[in-house]
Amino acid sequence: MADARSIILHEYPTSPFAEKIRLALRLKNLAYSRVEIPVIMPRPDLMPMTGGYRRTPVMQIGADIYCDTAIILRELEARFPMPALKLPGHEGLAQMVAGWTDGRWFQSSVAVIFGENGDQVPDAFKKDREELSGRAFDTDAMKAVAPMMRDQWRARLMLLEERLQGGQGAGSGLYLIGMKPGLVDIHAYMNVWFMEQNVPDFLEQCFERADLTKAWYERLKEFEGQEPETITSRQALDIALLAAPRLVAATTRSEPQGLSPGEDVAVAPDDYGQVWVEGELVHADSQRIILQRTSEEAETVHVHFPRAGYLVRRL
Structure with a gap:
């Protein structure tokens, strides 16, 4: 049964971007759980965790929520480095x-x-x-x-x-x-x-x-991997509610906008699906930005975005 340590993939079968992550999970032979989300809105149990982000897929591990395939792949490689997907010649x-x-x-x-x-x-x-x-x-x-x-x-x-x-x-x-x-x-x-x-x-x-x-x-x-467990969106939300985000250094590094931890900011994709997700800045570097959000449904979560392809502004 899925818990706060489990990889939970919020996706639907026909999503090509979700298939990217499913392939990565097969190549790494990682166990994971899945929530089949609707192809179209609304997604009432997912929105409290993402703050309104509506692209597919979203990865959840406890109270850490990863939006966009770029940051999902980066996190999978960091947490589960073997077998490696970031091979010589693939860097950057x-x-x-x-x-x-x-x-x-x-x-x-x-x-x-x-x-x-x-x-x-x-x-x-x-x-x-x-x-x-x-x-x-x-x-x-x-x-x-x-x-x-x-x-x-x-x-x-x-x-x-x-x-x-x-x-x-x-x-x-x-x-x-x-x-x-x-x-x-x-x-x-x-x-x-x-x-x-x-x-x-x-x-x-x-x-x-x-x-x-x-x-x-x-x-x-031909890579088969492990068969995922299917859980409900309510079960996934309850896992986030009872978990705490992973500890992360509250820092910013050489931020072009001079952003600092504790500031209220908003993040959105730079091309389509421009829903601005608002939260308190926890961490920012050249490849990742993390917002802390609170809600009645999920309590405290950290929402992770890649930097490339995403806009950040102060509130």
Whole structure:
């Protein structure tokens, strides 16, 4: 049964960003519990822990709440260093690759997938994603540009093929960097998985000219890991309520804005889903910011965000 020491992943099965973390957990063979959250809002038991952050997934360990795959992967690697995913050659590069896979490549994935399947999308989902992104969820427009976006998507996939060809020439091309899977592979895997779940025929067409990439993808899919325990959102909230956040140095290091522990600040993504999460600043460095929040439902929690891709302002 899950407790304050357990990894709890708040996610839903069709989320490509959640699949990133599920793959990392499989590669590390870590036990974890999962809460299946709704695909669309509301999420009443999760919001008291995150302060309103609404992207998927969220990782919880006790009363520490981790928002965004970047900080989740960093925390998993710090707490459970073996087997390592931050391998030689992945340092720094992995997050640079993530900026590409989560940005331009993901945008072309969305256009291809919803251009193909947009007629099946419920109105409630469209409305929810419009609120999340701040722009119209126009499936007719996606359908119109889908042929061009298919070209874009295939071009990005072929960059993986070029990388694997280069690695093969060096005698170490099983994965994108070397003979073991790591963080770069996890980020690159996401959009291929997303396409397979939704437009598999198109993916197979792309694989016809990308034999190495297809083999790389199949290797990653073979990792099984441990079967997660499913718990309810109420159970997860109760775990946070009865736990205390992990001790962390109350410090800031060379903050460009001169932020100091104890200040009230707000944090939000810099692209979409700009819900400002407010709290008391506990810790900030070049890669992480931690806010302390209190609520009746969860009492005291620490909410962790990455720095890259997130805005911070004083209240």
